[in-house]
Amino acid sequence: MIQARGLRKEFTVRVKAGRLRRHKQIRAAVDGLDLRVERGETVGYIGPNGAGKSTTLKMLTGVLTPSAGEVRVCGLRPVAQRTRLALRIGVVFGQRSQLWWDLPLRDSFDLLRHVYRVPAAEHAARLRHCRALLDLDDFLDVPVRQLSLGQRMRGELTAALLHGPEVLFLDEPTIGLDVVSRQAVRGFLDELGRTGDTTLMLTTHDLADIERLCPRLVVIDHGRVVHDGSIADLHERYGSRRLVVAELDAPLPHPPTLPGALLREVAADGRRLVYALESAGVAQVVSGLAGLASLRDLSVVEPDIEEVVTRLYRTPPETTAPAVAGTG
Ligand SMILES: Nc1ncnc2c1ncn2[C@@H]1O[C@H](COP(=O)(O)OP(=O)(O)OP(=O)(O)O)[C@@H](O)[C@H]1O
Numbered sequence: 465m466i467q468a469r470g471l472r473k474e475f476t477v478r479v480k481a482g483r484l485r486r487h488k489q490i491r492a493a494v495d496g497l498d499l500r501v502e503r504g505e506t507v508g509y510i511g512p513n514g515a516g517k518s519t520t521l522k523m524l525t526g527v528l529t530p531s532a533g534e535v536r537v538c539g540l541r542p543v544a545q546r547t548r549l550a551l552r553i554g555v556v557f558g559q560r561s562q563l564w565w566d567l568p569l570r571d572s573f574d575l576l577r578h579v580y581r582v583p584a585a586e587h588a589a590r591l592r593h594c595r596a597l598l599d600l601d602d603f604l605d606v607p608v609r610q611l612s613l614g615q616r617m618r619g620e621l622t623a624a625l626l627h628g629p630e631v632l633f634l635d636e637p638t639i640g641l642d643v644v645s646r647q648a649v650r651g652f653l654d655e656l657g658r659t660g661d662t663t664l665m666l667t668t669h670d671l672a673d674i675e676r677l678c679p680r681l682v683v684i685d686h687g688r689v690v691h692d693g694s695i696a697d698l699h700e701r702y703g704s705r706r707l708v709v710a711e712l713d714a715p716l717p718h719p720p721t722l723p724g725a726l727l728r729e730v731a732a733d734g735r736r737l738v739y740a741l742e743s744a745g746v747a748q749v750v751s752g753l754a755g756l757a758s759l760r761d762l763s764v765v766e767p768d769i770e771e772v773v774t775r776l777y778r779t780p781p782e783t784t785a786p787a788v789a790g791t792g
Pocket residue numbers: 475476477492493511512513514515516517518519520
């Protein structure tokens with residue numbers, strides 16, 4: 465559904481060269497991007513501020529003309545075939561609206577039916593589905609300008625889906641939303657992704673979005689892909705470890721050394737030990753500990769996505785290991 469090869473976008477910027485002088489410099493916001501996304505995939509497209517995510521989405525949706533490289537979405541060239549492409553994709557850019565500001569949401573949806581020439585029955589069925597899942601009924605008759613951000617975002621999602629797009633692009637769909645709206649939007653996208661009919665590509669800074677929605681993560685930095693794979697691949701690559709946390713009835717004279725596990729932490733009173741699993745499994749560590757001490761409580765802590773993403777963003781792109789191969 466999405467294919468990009470050597471995709472590049474340069475911008476000319478003016479940089480300071482002395483007290484009053486400025487000279488022009490060309491900067492690549494996207495620098496040779498290769499990407500292939502299959503039908504029905506959900507891809508999280510993440511990276512630090514200024515990495516080139518929005519610029520990529522703008523090239524994929526035909527808003528920006530690439531400086532170099534090839535790109536196809538639904539087999540179409542986004543800029544040259546923008547009108548045809550618009551019928552096959554949906555776009556939700558958090559900062560922009562595709563709704564009519566002074567009209568009630570319901571009327572915006574109706575207008576979109578005419579813009580996209582969607583048969584009435586199809587339109588009604590999709591709208592029914594979105595109304596139910598996104599709880600739109602309370603504010604369907606309210607002018608868009610009076611909606612809260614969360615209500616508007618639910619309206620934007622509906623608007624983007626009423627013509628039955630094959631690919632949905634979302635730029636920060638949960639930014640600025642309260643907890644309830646965020647959960648509603650996330651749950652809706654999760655369901656949409658699971659049905660497998662719609663290909664989803666979303667940018668986000670919200671790690672909960674990533675964990676809930678994205679079986680595949682493409683991470684970019686300075687316009688280049690630095691990781692393409694699952695969250696598990698990311699943990700693997702950065703050596704994230706599951707932790708076994710043991711609470712003891714009484715402290716041991718020396719915290720035990722266990723094969724295949726690294727002692728990470730001992731609480732001041734010696735009753736709480738934290739082991740990071742290396743080659744050992746949970747069962748091995750637990751039975752090792754149980755043979756040496758009386759255990760009060762045990763828990764296993766999964767590796768933290770925030771920690772691994774922080775480490776990934778801090779690693780300069782030149783020194784980042786080659787990307788893990790994604791699907792296709
Ligand atoms: N129209 C423009 N003119 C000049 N530079 C631009 C333009 N648009 C983007 N850039 C630059 O390109 C780089 C990538 O910007 P982009 O908006 O794609 O990043 P992003 O990954 O979406 O960032 P964020 O997470 O902050 O939204 C940035 O350095 C930005 O300043």
